[in-house]
Amino acid sequence: QQPVQSPQAVILREGEDAVINCSSSKALYSVHWYRQKHGEAPVFLMILLKGGEQKGHEKISASFNEKKQQSSLYLTASQLSYSGTYFCGTERSGGSQGNLIFGKGTKLSVKP
């Protein structure tokens, strides 16, 4: 039931782009993305709802393909501050009271 994230880790140079994928074996109502910097708490990035549009946050955007039960996070022109572990959290129904099943995370390292 835990969503599968890929890749597990990625190393970028500043200015490069990256895509992080999140796939579920079950139908999804929403996908949430969080970023966690080393030693800190996870921080909300964006949410994509079933039937919703692609969302954007600065140079970070995401899409949600309901039929394929997957979401992708796009990081363009990466900055050093983008380093961290990215988690997707999936919600199977709108009445789940916010219960999220998180993936294992994708560690992103941006080098100068």
Add this chain to the structure above:
Amino acid sequence: NAGVTQTPKFRVLKTGQSMTLLCAQDMNHEYMYWYRQDPGMGLRLIHYSVGEGTTAKGEVPDGYNVSRLKKQNFLLGLESAAPSQTSVYFCASSGGLAKNIQYFGAGTRLSVL
């Protein structure tokens, strides 16, 4: 505005000891959650609460108990700690207009020897 505050930040226990982790939020959120985070495992939901006086089990509830006697507080208890409960514990809350956004505390690092 403190947000979500967890106490303590660090704790070392011996096997069989008990302890309570406290989570307090000042955002008047209805929902509160307890997660554990282990290397390579992501965040796993232990218990959650949808309001004062209510609690429910998450993915990994065994060995833990919770209580929400006041809306702003959510307590996580370990009655008899085991080495398998060594982990980083995060509390989160959500509610209001942005009820889908979970706000996390800074975490409690627990070691059970």
